[in-house]
Amino acid sequence: MLTIYNSLTRQKQPFIPIQAGKIGLYVCGMTVYDYCHIGHARVIVVFDTVVRYLRSLGYHVTYIRNITDIDDKIIQRAHENGETIENLTNRFIQAMHEDTAALGVLLPDDEPRATQFIPQIITIIQRLLDNGYAYITPHGDVCYAVQHFTNYGKLSGKRLEDLRAGERVEIDRSKQHPLDFVLWKAAKPNEPSWSSPWGAGRPGWHIECSAMSTHCLGNHFDIHGGGMDLQFPHHENEIAQSEGATGEPFVNVWMHNGFVRINDEKMSKSLGNFFTVREVLKQYSAEVIRYFILTSHYRSPLNYSDQELESAKQALTRLYTTLRGLSTIAEPELDNLYEQRFISAMNDDFNTPEALAILFDLSKEVNKLKDKEPMQATRLGNQLRRLGGIMGLLQIEPETFLQGQLESLSTQEIEHLITERQAARSRRDWAMADQIRDQLQASGIILEDTAQGTSWRVM
């Protein structure tokens, strides 16, 4: 039985979909004004893995990951760059698609953009005004009145009276309560705006997710995800908006993933301590990054360092080494102990580190069987590939992984040197053979002699 930790109840709960066999999943995606960093990669990879696993269980999943393409930072960045907002957002949406594709992430079923949902946003705001959850300020903004929503704070466990409003940001006197937030911002000069019943303006930060999620998945849906930092206020506000407008419960299960850290500090744009996905891809393959992300449980912090990525690379090398030379044709093993352990690990709130440990046990088993029982080794090897695939791993040719990112020498040169060395070995000229091997090693190529001949891989 699949159990998921629900931020709303602060405990693991058996997962029961609203409609049998179907799951609606919404994840807060990017605000597109810059390149994806490793923190973004984590959310994307984690929920990609969640979706793959849910589908492997037989659920029909509708996966929505939105794009926020209008907000203060976008407007500011476009202005700084001297480019149009549309140009900026399109550029970074394309970059994001390149990055996610590189990381082996499946496309969501829909990728709605905030600017395409202005009519739906206006409808929700109107309903909130009608239902008494919103008011218009003297500046012409429309604000949400948090005190009118009884359950405000239920997701983040906060009580209005405990929050230190005004501690770090000056209180806006035009609001009825300091924590009231803007639904609709009155237009300022030189800013994009849409017309509305309350005059020209643009949506506030939180409202677009209420509009897009309920439009794509219905007023009440199964799972909503995102980074921990969105729990408050973003997701809290989404609940207030959506439930205030529809009068129905909004989301059953809230999932929040932990941060990527660098030296025990959160990786974030505001701290400036981030690495972009494309930067890291220059040094490590996408699958190494993906593996690295999955080595810790999604709710735990993930410490980023070169040493950890290097370790991830070595670990993946081990798995691919096991798969090397195994035919992919044979039927994989199915309902054995490894499978059961894998499923029970993933059923336990998507415990990917545990699931990976089982892949290594399986890998060891395959290695042991390779010589004695090649057929069984092949079947287990294919099971390893299949289970890895549920986490988006082990889907490329072992040789492609092991020989990838070749820099110094061409494949032909390497093959040529191997042939020469083979000749030296057959005439027992060990000095010559070792010299060639050392020469290759200096270029980052490792040789491995087997009964079937010599193979090579990149260090």
Place this chain on the structure above:
RNA sequence: GGCUGAGUGGCAGAGUGGCUAUGCAGCGGAUUGCAAAUUCGUUUCACGUCGGUUCAAAUCCGGCCUCAGCCUCCA
């Protein structure tokens, strides 16, 4: 100040009231012409600290210490 969460062997990172996590790195054996890969082994308590419950706790309960996050934009 309020609210979350966390403290496990050299590093990373799971987990269960009593029995080997796993990976990387190191060391030793097998294997190899030598390597690499693979495999086997790796000594005494690895489980923040102080108490409590228990025949038994790193695992349950309580206090304390330390760290991170949220209460502003952030994945």
